[in-house]
Amino acid sequence: MPPNENRTPTTSDVPPSPPRAVVVVTGSELVRGDRRDLNGPFLARELLSRGLDPARIVIVGDAPEELEAALRLGIDADLCVVSGGLGPTHDDRTVETLARVLGRDLVADPTLEGEIESVSRGHAERLGRPYADFAPGVRKQASLPEGAHSLGLAGTAPGFAIQSSGATFVVLPGPPSELRRLWAKALASDVLRRLLARAHQPARRALRFYGVSESAVARALEEAGGDGDGVEATVCAREFEIHVDLVVREAGGPRADSIVAALRKRLGEFLFSEDERTIAEIVLELCRERGLTLATAESCTGGLVAARLTTVPGSSDVFRGCVVAYADDVKTRELGVPTDVLAAHGAVSAETAAAMAAGVRERLDTDVGVSDTGLAGPGGGTPEKPVGLVYLHAAGPGGELASDFSMPAGRETVRARAAVAALHLVRRLLSQSHDGSV
Amino acid sequence: MPPNENRTPTTSDVPPSPPRAVVVVTGSELVRGDRRDLNGPFLARELLSRGLDPARIVIVGDAPEELEAALRLGIDADLCVVSGGLGPTHDDRTVETLARVLGRDLVADPTLEGEIESVSRGHAERLGRPYADFAPGVRKQASLPEGAHSLGLAGTAPGFAIQSSGATFVVLPGPPSELRRLWAKALASDVLRRLLARAHQPARRALRFYGVSESAVARALEEAGGDGDGVEATVCAREFEIHVDLVVREAGGPRADSIVAALRKRLGEFLFSEDERTIAEIVLELCRERGLTLATAESCTGGLVAARLTTVPGSSDVFRGCVVAYADDVKTRELGVPTDVLAAHGAVSAETAAAMAAGVRERLDTDVGVSDTGLAGPGGGTPEKPVGLVYLHAAGPGGELASDFSMPAGRETVRARAAVAALHLVRRLLSQSHDGSV
Known part of the structure; x- marks a missing residue:
C-alpha cells in the first residue's frame, strides 16, 4: 500500500x-x-x-x-x-x-x-x-x-x-x-x-518568555484559541526560555494577531522579546544603547556566560572580560571577595555572589558586572546547600539585582540554566534602570 | 512495492x-x-x-x-x-x-x-x-x-x-x-x-586523532583493508579531531586488531586516545596524575576553554580559574601583558599569547597556563592578520609550547577550533614533559 x-x-x-x-x-x-x-x-x-x-x-x-x-x-x-x-x-x-x-x-x-x-x-x-x-x-x-x-x-x-x-x-x-x-x-x-x-511563504511570529512554565504558556495559547485556521503554533521550552512560534498562512493574519494580543495580556510580565535574537544579543544591545560596558564573574558556569556573550559578533565593544574564579582563593585574589564573607556565608551564597559582581566591575573597570556561584554537582551537596543551588547577582550604575534558584538536575543542566539566568538578570536590571524603577 | x-x-x-x-x-x-x-x-x-x-x-x-x-x-x-x-x-x-x-x-x-x-x-x-x-x-x-x-x-x-x-x-x-x-x-x-x-552485542573500538585530515585517515583505513568481514568502520571529523569507530561483530575481532595496528603504525604521531574521553577529560587527568593545577587566559575563545574544562565533574581539583581578557587593557591589568608587547606585536601575536599564558600562571598561581588570542571575525582582519588567525601558548613547569593556525572560516568555527587547539596544546606539553623531551 x-x-x-x-x-x-x-x-x-x-x-x-x-x-x-x-x-x-x-x-x-x-x-x-x-x-x-x-x-x-x-x-x-x-x-x-x-x-x-x-x-x-x-x-x-x-x-x-x-x-x-x-x-x-x-x-x-x-x-x-x-x-x-x-x-x-x-x-x-x-x-x-x-x-x-x-x-x-x-x-x-x-x-x-x-x-x-x-x-x-x-x-x-x-x-x-x-x-x-x-x-x-x-x-x-x-x-x-x-x-x-x-x-x-x-x-x-x-x-x-x-x-x-x-x-x-x-x-x-x-x-x-x-x-x-x-x-x-x-x-x-x-x-x-x-x-x-506554487507555495505561499508563510509569515512567522515569535514570542519569547522567561520565568514561566511551558504548560502555563501552552494553556494560555489554548485559551487564546490555539492552533488552526491558518495558524500553526509551537510552544517549545528551549534553554530555560519558552518559545512560541506562529507560522501564519494566507488568511491566518487576524487570528495570529488575536493570539499574540492574548498572550501579551496574559503573560506580559514574562515576555521579553518578540523576535529571534538570543538573550546574549539582547543584553549586548541593551548595554550598547546605554553606552555601558559589561564583565562577568563566574564560578559554577565556568566561563559559559562569557562564551555566550562573545559568540555574538561585535560583542567586544560592550564586553570587556571575565574572571572564572573556580577556586575560593581566586575569588579573593582576583575578585576581592573578602575572606570573612567566604568564611561566614560560604562560597555558594548570596553574599559571595554580590561581592563577586562588585569585584569584577571594579577589577575590569566596567559599568555592569554579573556573577554566579553554585553547586553544579554531582558531588559537594549538603542538606542546607544541595546540588543545583545557584546564586546570581547583577550590579550596574542604576542599582543591583539578586536572584537564586535550586533545581535537582545534572551538572550540565544546572550550569546551562545558571548561564541563561545570569543573562536574564542583566536584562531585567537594565530594563528596570531604563524605567528608573530598580 | x-x-x-x-x-x-x-x-x-x-x-x-x-x-x-x-x-x-x-x-x-x-x-x-x-x-x-x-x-x-x-x-x-x-x-x-x-x-x-x-x-x-x-x-x-x-x-x-x-x-x-x-x-x-x-x-x-x-x-x-x-x-x-x-x-x-x-x-x-x-x-x-x-x-x-x-x-x-x-x-x-x-x-x-x-x-x-x-x-x-x-x-x-x-x-x-x-x-x-x-x-x-x-x-x-x-x-x-x-x-x-x-x-x-x-x-x-x-x-x-x-x-x-x-x-x-x-x-x-x-x-x-x-x-x-x-x-x-x-x-x-x-x-x-x-x-x-537473538542479537550479538558487538564490540566497539575507538581511535582518536588530532592534527591529520579526515581524508588521510580514511585513506589509511582503506589501505588497512577497510570495512567488511564483521567490522563496520566510521571515520568522522568531529570538533577538529578525527574519530575512527569500529563496530566489531562475531568473527571480526582479528580484522579489527589488524586495522587498529595498521592505523597506529601509519598515524601514530596523531593518535591521542583509544577511548571515548573528551580532550578536556584527558587534559584534566594528565594534570591530576602529575599533581598539576591549570588556568586559562582567553581572548578569542571568550571562556570556551574554561567552559569545556568545567563541564567535567570533579574538574575543580585541577582547574583553578580563567581570565577572559577581551579588551587590551584587561590583558595588561589582569594578566600583566606588558603594554610594549601589545604595542610592538599587537594583541594578536605569539608574543602576547606567551605573555598571557605566563601571566595567568602567575596571577592564578597555577602550575600550567594556556592562552589564546586571535581574530574570530567577522570584522577586524587585515592582510597581515586575517580573520581566522589564532595564536596559542601553553606554559608549565617542564617547559612551553606555542602554536598557531589560520583558517578562513566563520566566527564560531574559529572559536571552537581555537578552544580544541588550546586543550590539545596542553596535552602535548604534558605528554612531552612526561618523556622529559620538551
Whole structure:
C-alpha cells in the first residue's frame, strides 16, 4: 500500500495546501547516532520558511535497500531533498539508487567530467599520487541520472536537481557547509523556482518568555484559541526560555494577531522579546544603547556566560572580560571577595555572589558586572546547600539585582540554566534602570 | 512495492544478520527543524550497542497520515521504537494510529486508568481545576492496543511494548529524560529480552586523532583493508579531531586488531586516545596524575576553554580559574601583558599569547597556563592578520609550547577550533614533559 494514500491531492479544485516536502539524510554515522544530523533541521527550516510543508525527515545509512526505500517514498512528495552519498567510492550510492528509483539511465556529462577531473588532478598532484587512481571516481561522479541539472561542485561531488513525474528531487552533498552553499544554488534553479511559485511563504511570529512554565504558556495559547485556521503554533521550552512560534498562512493574519494580543495580556510580565535574537544579543544591545560596558564573574558556569556573550559578533565593544574564579582563593585574589564573607556565608551564597559582581566591575573597570556561584554537582551537596543551588547577582550604575534558584538536575543542566539566568538578570536590571524603577 | 523487498530474511538457514530496528520520532517542532531531536540518536546508539542494526530514523510531525505511513514501515522491521505523541490531547495520536496499523482494538486498562487518574487528580488539585476537565484525557491515555504491555507512566502517559506478527513495537514518551527512564524498563521487559537474545552485542573500538585530515585517515583505513568481514568502520571529523569507530561483530575481532595496528603504525604521531574521553577529560587527568593545577587566559575563545574544562565533574581539583581578557587593557591589568608587547606585536601575536599564558600562571598561581588570542571575525582582519588567525601558548613547569593556525572560516568555527587547539596544546606539553623531551 502506498504510504500516502490518505493525502489530499494538490489539484486546482481543492484549496491549495502547501507543497509537501520530505528530507532524506544519508550517513552511517548519523543513523547510528554517532554524529548529530545538522542537515535535516536546516533543510526543514528552509522549506518551512518558503511555504513548503516539511512532512518527514528520514535518516538512513549506506545500506542500499534502506536508501532505495527512503528515496521511493520521496516520489510521493512534491519535493524530496537528499543529503549525502555523493562521494567517489562504492559506498556512495545516492546517484545510482535515485536513477534506479526514477527509472532513468546514468549519463556521463562531459562538461562536468572536465570540471571534476581538473579538481581531482589538483588533489592527485598535492598528494603525489597518479591521476589514474582518481579516474574511476571522476567518471562515477560525473554520471548523473538522465535529465538532471547540475548545481555545481562541492569538492568533486556535483549537487543536482531532477524532475520526475510529480516530484522534484534536489540532491546535495553531506558536509553541512557544502550543503548550504549548493542549497542556495538549488533555490535559484528553474526547477525549484517553479515549485516555490506554487507555495505561499508563510509569515512567522515569535514570542519569547522567561520565568514561566511551558504548560502555563501552552494553556494560555489554548485559551487564546490555539492552533488552526491558518495558524500553526509551537510552544517549545528551549534553554530555560519558552518559545512560541506562529507560522501564519494566507488568511491566518487576524487570528495570529488575536493570539499574540492574548498572550501579551496574559503573560506580559514574562515576555521579553518578540523576535529571534538570543538573550546574549539582547543584553549586548541593551548595554550598547546605554553606552555601558559589561564583565562577568563566574564560578559554577565556568566561563559559559562569557562564551555566550562573545559568540555574538561585535560583542567586544560592550564586553570587556571575565574572571572564572573556580577556586575560593581566586575569588579573593582576583575578585576581592573578602575572606570573612567566604568564611561566614560560604562560597555558594548570596553574599559571595554580590561581592563577586562588585569585584569584577571594579577589577575590569566596567559599568555592569554579573556573577554566579553554585553547586553544579554531582558531588559537594549538603542538606542546607544541595546540588543545583545557584546564586546570581547583577550590579550596574542604576542599582543591583539578586536572584537564586535550586533545581535537582545534572551538572550540565544546572550550569546551562545558571548561564541563561545570569543573562536574564542583566536584562531585567537594565530594563528596570531604563524605567528608573530598580 | 514493499520498501524492503531486497532485505535478506532472518531465517535459520542463512548466517544471522543483526535484528533490524527502525526509530520513529514524532513531533511537529522536530520535523520543522525548530528543535533538535535527541531521542533518535540516543535510541540508535542504544540499539547498536545491543547488537541491533539501526536501519532508519524517521522524524514526522503530528499529521495523521504521515505518522501512519511511518509506523507501517515499522512492521517490516524486527523492532520499531516510537517516541512521542502519547499525551492527553487530540494531537497525540501515536496510540490510536499504531492500533489501526496493527489491526488491534484499543482497550482501556482499569489498573492503568486508576494510576493515571491518581496522577491527574493531583494535577487538578494543584491547578485548582475540576477533575472532570481531565477525565477524558485519562480514559484516552489508559487505552492501549490489545495485547500491549505497559512499561509504567511518564507523567500521565504510559509507555508500552507490543508484539505484532514479526515486529516488536516499543512506544515511549517524547521528553528525553522520560524516554530514557522508560527505555530502561523496556529493556527489562520479556518482549524485548526475547529479541535481544537473538542479537550479538558487538564490540566497539575507538581511535582518536588530532592534527591529520579526515581524508588521510580514511585513506589509511582503506589501505588497512577497510570495512567488511564483521567490522563496520566510521571515520568522522568531529570538533577538529578525527574519530575512527569500529563496530566489531562475531568473527571480526582479528580484522579489527589488524586495522587498529595498521592505523597506529601509519598515524601514530596523531593518535591521542583509544577511548571515548573528551580532550578536556584527558587534559584534566594528565594534570591530576602529575599533581598539576591549570588556568586559562582567553581572548578569542571568550571562556570556551574554561567552559569545556568545567563541564567535567570533579574538574575543580585541577582547574583553578580563567581570565577572559577581551579588551587590551584587561590583558595588561589582569594578566600583566606588558603594554610594549601589545604595542610592538599587537594583541594578536605569539608574543602576547606567551605573555598571557605566563601571566595567568602567575596571577592564578597555577602550575600550567594556556592562552589564546586571535581574530574570530567577522570584522577586524587585515592582510597581515586575517580573520581566522589564532595564536596559542601553553606554559608549565617542564617547559612551553606555542602554536598557531589560520583558517578562513566563520566566527564560531574559529572559536571552537581555537578552544580544541588550546586543550590539545596542553596535552602535548604534558605528554612531552612526561618523556622529559620538551
